[in-house]
Amino acid sequence: MLTILGRASKYCDGISRRGFLKIGGFSMGAAGGVNLANLMRAEAVAGTAATGANKSIINIFLGGGPPHQDMWEIKTEAPREIRGEFNPIDTAVPGIQIGECFPKLAAIMDRLVVVRSVVGCDGGHDGFQCLTGWDRRSMESVGGRPAIGSVLGKIYGPRDPGIPASVALANKTSHVPWSEPGPAGFLGAAYQPFRPNGNGMEDLTLNGVTLDRLDDRRSLLKGLDQLKRQTDATGMMAGVDSFTEAAFGVLTSNRLAAALDISQEPAEVRARYGDGKPYQFQYDGAPTCNEQILMARRLVEAGVRSVTLSYGRWDSHGKNFDLVRDHGSKLDQGVSALVLDLEERGMLNDVTILVWGEFGRTPRINDGAGRDHWPQVSCALMAGGGMRTGQAIGSTNRLGEYAASRPVHVQEIIGTAYHNLGIDVMNTTLVDPTGRPQFLVDLREPMRELV
Numbered sequence: 001m002l003t004i005l006g007r008a009s010k011y012c013d014g015i016s017r018r019g020f021l022k023i024g025g026f027s028m029g030a031a032g033g034v035n036l037a038n039l040m041r042a043e044a045v046a047g048t049a050a051t052g053a054n055k056s057i058i059n060i061f062l063g064g065g066p067p068h069q070d071m072w073e074i075k076t077e078a079p080r081e082i083r084g085e086f087n088p089i090d091t092a093v094p095g096i097q098i099g100e101c102f103p104k105l106a107a108i109m110d111r112l113v114v115v116r117s118v119v120g121c122d123g124g125h126d127g128f129q130c131l132t133g134w135d136r137r138s139m140e141s142v143g144g145r146p147a148i149g150s151v152l153g154k155i156y157g158p159r160d161p162g163i164p165a166s167v168a169l170a171n172k173t174s175h176v177p178w179s180e181p182g183p184a185g186f187l188g189a190a191y192q193p194f195r196p197n198g199n200g201m202e203d204l205t206l207n208g209v210t211l212d213r214l215d216d217r218r219s220l221l222k223g224l225d226q227l228k229r230q231t232d233a234t235g236m237m238a239g240v241d242s243f244t245e246a247a248f249g250v251l252t253s254n255r256l257a258a259a260l261d262i263s264q265e266p267a268e269v270r271a272r273y274g275d276g277k278p279y280q281f282q283y284d285g286a287p288t289c290n291e292q293i294l295m296a297r298r299l300v301e302a303g304v305r306s307v308t309l310s311y312g313r314w315d316s317h318g319k320n321f322d323l324v325r326d327h328g329s330k331l332d333q334g335v336s337a338l339v340l341d342l343e344e345r346g347m348l349n350d351v352t353i354l355v356w357g358e359f360g361r362t363p364r365i366n367d368g369a370g371r372d373h374w375p376q377v378s379c380a381l382m383a384g385g386g387m388r389t390g391q392a393i394g395s396t397n398r399l400g401e402y403a404a405s406r407p408v409h410v411q412e413i414i415g416t417a418y419h420n421l422g423i424d425v426m427n428t429t430l431v432d433p434t435g436r437p438q439f440l441v442d443l444r445e446p447m448r449e450l451v
């Protein structure tokens with residue numbers, strides 16, 4: 001890994017604003033190792049580097065399980081021990097109401113879809129299903145199922161040699177599964193997303209390597225390979241050179257560094273998104289870092305195909321309503337700003353936005369004014385991607401216990417995202433390590449209401 005040093009001034013998640021760019025696993029000539037040059041080789045093997053649909057996805061994971069009945073479908077007719085403290089408010093779409101903590105999203109409901117009847121949650125306290133569409137145990141013996149970002153890296157490759165196909169912004173959390181970046185699964189480690197603040201990045205830090213000295217090191221590496229090149233009769237070394245140059249290209253890409261630098265945004269844009277501070281109810285989860293939502297927009301604008309982030313800690317076994325007031329109002333600001341920002345830039349139809357968690361929460365309020373785990377039904381917010389928005393899809397019964405109408409499986413949402421990204425989920429397969437073709441999801445029809 002390589003660190004490019006400069007001025008140090010940090011975001012809320014510890015990433016330097018202009019100071020440095022860390023790229024994990026950057027090593028030359030490490031036999032069998034996973035490094036940035038290997039990543040470039042793997043993307044080229046896919047045969048689609050710098051090609052493919054001009055589409056992206058921003059997947060905002062609400063780690064811990066958001067309370068469906070306190071957000072998008074307030075249970076006004078439920079008894080007191082179930083109903084909760086919130087009132088519904090009207091939205092820009094007549095007949096659709098959502099929770100009072102989301103007035104900014106209510107004002108742009110015509111650009112949104114709320115899904116009130118998500119089913120198929122496996123109960124895992126992590127983001128795996130929201131990133132892949134699958135139970136974690138599926139194909140575990142051969143590496144597991146790949147996340148959307150890794151699939152996009154395999155099928156399309158990067159749009160630009162200096163921009164990774166997939167970026168994970170999730171801060172490291174004490175409950176580690178809430179900050180999973182999205183697995184490469186059976187596609188292999190070369191398709192893991194790039195993590196600007198990833199684990200293990202300190203292990204190979206080259207302190208003192210500045211941008212001015214990077215070219216000298218590149219020249220040195222070329223010199224060390226000279227003997228190999230002279231004795232190579234296959235031409236492989238020439239190919240290695242090109243991938244090494246591509247790896248250096250990512251390291252020195254002003255587009256990637258600029259995308260991670262939200263200080264380049266006008267003050268009014270940053271104010272629109274907010275910063276999500278002060279952080280409340282974080283505990284072992286992620287902060288409500290609205291700056292990462294802005295950073296996600298900058299990354300897709302720069303050419304990243306998939307951006308994932310973990311927002312807040314929604315595991316509200318106690319003080320559920322205080323948590324929703326805090327997290328909900330900040331999410332309301334950040335996501336509404338993202339949708340309007342993408343629309344103003346003419347990008348909204350090309351960027352799919354998913355906002356959801358691993359399961360819902362119990363209808364009955366516990367003695368600590370909290371709600372517990374409830375995988376029977378959950379919820380999601382969707383936007384962009386060219387979908388038919390301005391809809392509320394599905395409903396739960398009077399007590400919010402189960403899907404009473406139009407149950408929407410987790411895989412339908414993932415399949416719809418793939419459809420929005422220009423991938424035919426009915427026919428597209430990836431070859432697993434045993435040589436067998438694997439569909440991206442089992443439930444391959446995208447949601448008929450949205451496409």
